[in-house]
Amino acid sequence: MKIDGRHYRSLWWNDEKGVLEIIDQCWLPHDFRVVPVETMQEFSDAIYEMRVRGAPLIGATAAYGMALAMAEDPSDANMDAAWTYLEKTRPTAINLRWALDRARATLLPMPERERAAAALALAHEIADEDVEINRRIGENGLALIREIAAGKPEGEPVRLLTHCNAGWLATVDWGTATSPMYQAHDAGIPLHIWVDETRPRNQGALTSWELGKHGVPHTYITDNAGGHLMQHGMVDMVITGTDRTTRCGDVCNKIGTYLKALAAQDNGVPFYVALPSPTIDWTVRDGVAEIPIEERKTEEVTHIQGRTEAGAIDAVQVTPDGTPGGNPAFDVTPNRLVTGLITERGVCEASEQGLTGLFPEFAQAAE
Amino acid sequence: MKIDGRHYRSLWWNDEKGVLEIIDQCWLPHDFRVVPVETMQEFSDAIYEMRVRGAPLIGATAAYGMALAMAEDPSDANMDAAWTYLEKTRPTAINLRWALDRARATLLPMPERERAAAALALAHEIADEDVEINRRIGENGLALIREIAAGKPEGEPVRLLTHCNAGWLATVDWGTATSPMYQAHDAGIPLHIWVDETRPRNQGALTSWELGKHGVPHTYITDNAGGHLMQHGMVDMVITGTDRTTRCGDVCNKIGTYLKALAAQDNGVPFYVALPSPTIDWTVRDGVAEIPIEERKTEEVTHIQGRTEAGAIDAVQVTPDGTPGGNPAFDVTPNRLVTGLITERGVCEASEQGLTGLFPEFAQAAE
Numbered sequence: 001m002k003i004d005g006r007h008y009r010s011l012w013w014n015d016e017k018g019v020l021e022i023i024d025q026c027w028l029p030h031d032f033r034v035v036p037v038e039t040m041q042e043f044s045d046a047i048y049e050m051r052v053r054g055a056p057l058i059g060a061t062a063a064y065g066m067a068l069a070m071a072e073d074p075s076d077a078n079m080d081a082a083w084t085y086l087e088k089t090r091p092t093a094i095n096l097r098w099a100l101d102r103a104r105a106t107l108l109p110m111p112e113r114e115r116a117a118a119a120l121a122l123a124h125e126i127a128d129e130d131v132e133i134n135r136r137i138g139e140n141g142l143a144l145i146r147e148i149a150a151g152k153p154e155g156e157p158v159r160l161l162t163h164c165n166a167g168w169l170a171t172v173d174w175g176t177a178t179s180p181m182y183q184a185h186d187a188g189i190p191l192h193i194w195v196d197e198t199r200p201r202n203q204g205a206l207t208s209w210e211l212g213k214h215g216v217p218h219t220y221i222t223d224n225a226g227g228h229l230m231q232h233g234m235v236d237m238v239i240t241g242t243d244r245t246t247r248c249g250d251v252c253n254k255i256g257t258y259l260k261a262l263a264a265q266d267n268g269v270p271f272y273v274a275l276p277s278p279t280i281d282w283t284v285r286d287g288v289a290e291i292p293i294e295e296r297k298t299e300e301v302t303h304i305q306g307r308t309e310a311g312a313i314d315a316v317q318v319t320p321d322g323t324p325g326g327n328p329a330f331d332v333t334p335n336r337l338v339t340g341l342i343t344e345r346g347v348c349e350a351s352e353q354g355l356t357g358l359f360p361e362f363a364q365a366a367e
Numbered sequence: 368m369k370i371d372g373r374h375y376r377s378l379w380w381n382d383e384k385g386v387l388e389i390i391d392q393c394w395l396p397h398d399f400r401v402v403p404v405e406t407m408q409e410f411s412d413a414i415y416e417m418r419v420r421g422a423p424l425i426g427a428t429a430a431y432g433m434a435l436a437m438a439e440d441p442s443d444a445n446m447d448a449a450w451t452y453l454e455k456t457r458p459t460a461i462n463l464r465w466a467l468d469r470a471r472a473t474l475l476p477m478p479e480r481e482r483a484a485a486a487l488a489l490a491h492e493i494a495d496e497d498v499e500i501n502r503r504i505g506e507n508g509l510a511l512i513r514e515i516a517a518g519k520p521e522g523e524p525v526r527l528l529t530h531c532n533a534g535w536l537a538t539v540d541w542g543t544a545t546s547p548m549y550q551a552h553d554a555g556i557p558l559h560i561w562v563d564e565t566r567p568r569n570q571g572a573l574t575s576w577e578l579g580k581h582g583v584p585h586t587y588i589t590d591n592a593g594g595h596l597m598q599h600g601m602v603d604m605v606i607t608g609t610d611r612t613t614r615c616g617d618v619c620n621k622i623g624t625y626l627k628a629l630a631a632q633d634n635g636v637p638f639y640v641a642l643p644s645p646t647i648d649w650t651v652r653d654g655v656a657e658i659p660i661e662e663r664k665t666e667e668v669t670h671i672q673g674r675t676e677a678g679a680i681d682a683v684q685v686t687p688d689g690t691p692g693g694n695p696a697f698d699v700t701p702n703r704l705v706t707g708l709i710t711e712r713g714v715c716e717a718s719e720q721g722l723t724g725l726f727p728e729f730a731q732a733a734e
Contacts, residue, residue, distance in 0.1 A: 029686065029687040030684075030687075194693070197566065197668070197685070198591070199564065199566060199589040199590065199591055200589050202685050204686075205685050205686045205687065205690075208686055208687055208690045209687045212687055212689070212690065218690075218691070219691045219692065219693045220668060220669065220686050220690045220691065220692045220693070221668065221692065221693045221694075222566040222567050222590070222622065222623070222668055222694070223566065223589070223590050223591050223623070224565070224566055224590050224621075224622040224623025224626065224698075225622055225623075225693060225694075225695055225698075226626070227623070227625040227626045227629070227698055228622060228625065228660070228695050228697075228698035228699075229693075229695075231625070231655055231698070231699070232655075254591075255589065255591040255592055255595060256589070256590070256591025256592075256594070258594040258595065258598070258630070259591065259593070259594045259626040259627075259629065259630060260626075262594070262626065262629040262630060262633055263625070263626055263629060266629055288598055288599075293595070301564070301587060301588065301589055302587065303673070304671045304673060304683065304685065305683065305685075306670070306671060306683025306684050306685040307683055307684045308675075308681060308682075308683055308684075309681075309682075314675060314676075314681075314683060315675075315676075315683075316671065316672065316673025316674055316675055316681060316682075316683050317397075317673050317674045317675075317676075318564070318569050318572050318671065318672075318673040319396065319571075319572045319575055319587050320396040320397075320572065320575055320576045320579055322579070323572075323575045323579065323585075323587045324585070324586045324587065325586065325587045325588070326561070326586045326587070326588045326592060326596075327588075327589075327592075328592055328595050328596075330595075331591075331592075331594055331595035331598070332595075332598070
């Protein structure tokens, strides 16, 4: 999407230097920094420290990581080592494993000498596919927004609430949850986005930055506020992304999503989840029982990063010294709370029937 | 309660200087500062800027404000002016109006020359009453905690979740939601408290500070985490405070309380609200429709205060420049989501029948 009129993806291959470059999201929204990722250690750190983040973007990054590994040493042993090394960086988003599995399945039958080039080509392919998938998610979500707009007086905005950043920064381009928003805005439908700040990492600031750069009207709110807004009829629809959706349509996403889904249900607000098919874990049915939830470090909760009045990017400690903090990074929204899933192939019910109806070949392959 | 072994209230009258002193909560948990409140402007600022905060403590502070007004000018006109001036500082907590109304009802029939002394005596009385009320709330809540403890293996902690700070800092002493916790801890029942950070003002840091000073085990979590914890059976009971509870048992409390009540219901976790009777608004039935919700300034959401590594207390900006923020400070939890109300006279159903059964004379007086 555009930043001050210039088009960017969240990562790209620098052909001249032969290296992956990323927008380092740890400095956003205050500072726009592009950094290269040149070693396996840097790939691991970039994912773990959330310099790149969001399920689809993690997948694409991991594919480039595998390409680097194959350039360094295309042996089977190194392929396995790279798979393991990259996979352990984040345990919840399924796209990471999906991309690594896809790379291994593609590369393993090849002679070693062809693997480096093939791995890089595959990473490009995964990145390009992600862009196209998200564009289509946007088209399918746009139809839902159009319906809501049609039921409103001319000029009244459709009010959408989103949690975390499922924006173009969480993907290669377009975003998942934001793709319908960008397309609706570009189609001239008036929108107003309620942006959950999304503690502890405040990814809402990334969403605000994106929306602001694209010119979409929005308001940044605490994660606590959404229920109140829904009670007072100020939200027409919720759209979130997901880090892993089960075969039965349970949605694992950034911690706090479940609370918004409960509030949506209690107030009759439609709750949609936008997802590219690589985010579906066809091997898992019960999300609450089966999906491992990453527990991240305490400092993410007890300290908050931002910009000081003097302009420095610094962290402040909010809690008393020594306060124990808990930091589960994701939760699972049971399918019964999800109105529908917006995928690249259309919108379906959050159920096994819904998902297998749209993606019969993937469902079958996993059986 | 105790700070490093010494007993404090959150405010007290300094007889020697003839002035009210408060713990200035804007600097907690990083810095413990006691400041005098000596002018009407300082009373107004202390309440608006949340140097004193929490429904019961606001009530007591307002009573001292009225005492100052009467010492300055005990006329009827000044009494009305002080009522209006203090009442507008916070629109949601009903205790503010309750204390001012009580002062006016007491003082108006008196000759002017007696009003200053009577107003001060009344403020002392309200403060002392608050302590006694909260002590009794603790006894009544303790019985509920004992029941849960009795159903657990010896030594396993009762895990309570609380939102905001309904601790002794929000009252004159004991707290409302925390009073049962302190009494259970003192009675030797093992506890573990999940402390919601409570954005945007992070009052969870105050609760952590209090609990830490008293030695009660706890974990500070984001507001987003509670639903996930309940889904995984890690919460035995929720206890919150309230800023205003309607005649029918709808509970207005810090923004985000409603989301926790929804999660508690969805997971079969008992959800209790601790409240002193002055927090009941007998004139209001439907909380969502009738209670005015204070909208506070945007900077509370876009900026976060804490302690820098260098030790200074500073605020950092989290959002991009110019991001519009929304900041509703309270929400309303409908009575259907509340398991019970813990009052100074016992525990009752969150309903008109429940409340009027415990407080028939107040209910009747408001009719």
